[in-house]
Amino acid sequence: MNKDKIKLYFFLILGGIGLALVGLGGVMFIEIDNMKGYLTVIGGFLITISYIEYLERRAGISK
Secondary structure: OOHHHHHHHHHHHHHHHHHHHHHHHHHHHHHHOOHHHHHHHHHHHHHHHHHHHHHHHHHOOOO
16 A cells, blocks of 8 residues: 555544544543543544544645
């Protein structure tokens, strides 16, 4: 596989993990109301933001 495909799959997996962490952390935070759920949501949100930035660069959208 070439480098672009590997990078694409890496960020695709990263985006999926980020969304899963946001969902899991949200459920944990609502049910238990603890700090671990809050940190999971923040971590997942940051990972998802990096995936969205990658997609924007790929599409040619600049800030």
